[in-house]
Amino acid sequence: MERKRFIKTVTVLALMSALFLTACKEAAQQKKAQVQQQTYTCPMHPQIVQNKPGTCPICGMDLVLFDKSNKEASLTLGESQIQLANITMMTVGSAALSDYKQLNGRLATDPEQTAVISSRVQGRIESLFIKETGVKVTKGQPLYRIYSEQLASLQQEYLLAAAQAKHFPDDARFQQIEKAARQKLVLYDQSDRQINQLLQAGKADPYVTYPASVSGVVAELSVSEGQYVSEGSAVMRLEGYNQLWVEADVYPAEAAAVRVGQSVKVVVAGWENEPQTMTIAFINPVLQSGSQLMQIRGTVANPDSRWQPGLQANIVLPVKSSDAALSLPVNAVIRDGKGAHVWIETARGKFEPRKVETGMENFDVVEITGGLEDGDKVVVSGAYLLYSEFVLKKGANPLAGL
Incomplete structure (x- = not known):
């Protein structure tokens, strides 16, 4: 009798030990499975995903835990988070849009603003008042002084003609000779003031100073002091x-x-x-x-x-151009390998991704040809932060379920 009782006790204890070991093993397996379900990713590089803690191989940051079991395709942010991320919205509507x-x-x-200053007579450049490029000159400013025997001969011819016309004021022939001699000096770019000074001096002066005929900046110098030039030779070029x-x-x-x-x-x-x-x-x-x-x-x-x-x-x-098109700022549209999407505020602080189709685009705005309607409230700044936050928390592309 006692033998049977002992055997029964041993059997019960053995069964209890087996049940306890089985329960511990199941608990360990459940804990191990729970640990394996945990997933880590990099905040800066969401494409880096692994099932254990570590550091990002790209930037070296510590990987953070995210819950990929939450499949809700939306993000909910508090007021402080919205302000910190500088998230702003706009209500879309039709307006004119041009592509550039x-x-x-x-x-x-x-x-048309360029002038070439050329020598009106042949002779030697005695003095060059502008000796470098980049200098700004104004109309009437002296540019160069030239020695010209040819001009001295013309001056002497005019003095003789003027003297004859003065002594014979009633002789039309002498008057015509004087006008012709004066016209020669004018053709050689002698001003009335210079001709009158010649009459007052009563003698020829082979040294003549030529002023700038226009205002501008000296772009090129073609001569130097002491150089002999012929009639019509370029002296300098002025640009306006x-x-x-x-x-x-x-x-x-x-x-x-x-x-x-x-x-x-x-x-x-x-x-x-x-x-x-x-x-x-x-x-x-x-x-x-x-x-x-x-x-x-x-x-x-x-x-x-x-x-x-x-x-x-x-x-x-x-x-x-289009007279009526839905358009958004370029930064409001997120583009990746799966397409283009925007973020819609469906309730205060709740944001959902919306796949869109784009049309023509310029430097500032992009046309939305599909996916949005008038009145939708779209995130225009901070959209990329929402995209990164979604990938970080959900472990998936926002367009994966769209």
Whole structure:
């Protein structure tokens, strides 16, 4: 009897031990499975995902835990989080939208503002009052002093003719000779003041000073002091910068969108906030040598000569427009390999991704051709932060379930 009781007790204890071990094993397996379900990712590089703690192989940051079991396709943020992320919204609506094409261009000197100062007589450059380029000169300012025997002979001829006309005031022939001799001096760029000074002095002066006929900046010097020049030889070139050419390159396939008389915007590098309006004045029908580019040209005012020839200038060319289109700022649309999407505020602090289709686009806005309706409240700043937060918390692309 006692033997049977002992055997029964041992059997019960063995069964209890087996049940206890099984329960412990199941608890351990459940805990292990729970640990394995935990997933870690990098806050800066959401594509880095692993099932254990560690550091990001790209930036070295510690990986953070996220719950990928939460499949709700939305994010809920508090007021402080919205302000910290600088998230702002706008209500979309139909409005006019234009598409633009940007042409690479440059500023160039306007030939109409260029003047070549040439020697009116042959002789020797005795004095050169401007000896370097880049100097600004004004009209009437002395430029050079020349020694010319030819001009001295013409002066002497005029003095004799003037003396004869004075002694024989009633003789028309002497009067005509005096006028002809005076006209020769005028043709050699002698002013009335210089001719009157010659009459008062009563003798020829082979040294003559020539002033600037126009105002401008000395762009080129062609002579030096002591150099002999012939009649018509270039002395210097003056350029005016109050008005500049804008030259831009255009491919022949794009030439159909350009026409003479068309008004376009010009953006000078460094003055992006001050676009200028220009009218296209010329389209070169010949391709530039060594390229497949045509050239268009126009002029812009250059107040106070603040721009210099050679500066980069882009032409903003409108190519098409729509009178009624849904549009958003470019930064509101997130693009990746799965498409384009925006973030919609469905309730205060609750944001959901919305897949959209885009149309024409310019530098500031993009047309939305599908996915949105008038009145939708769209995130326009902070959209990328919402995208990153979604990937971080959900472990999936916002478009995965759309």
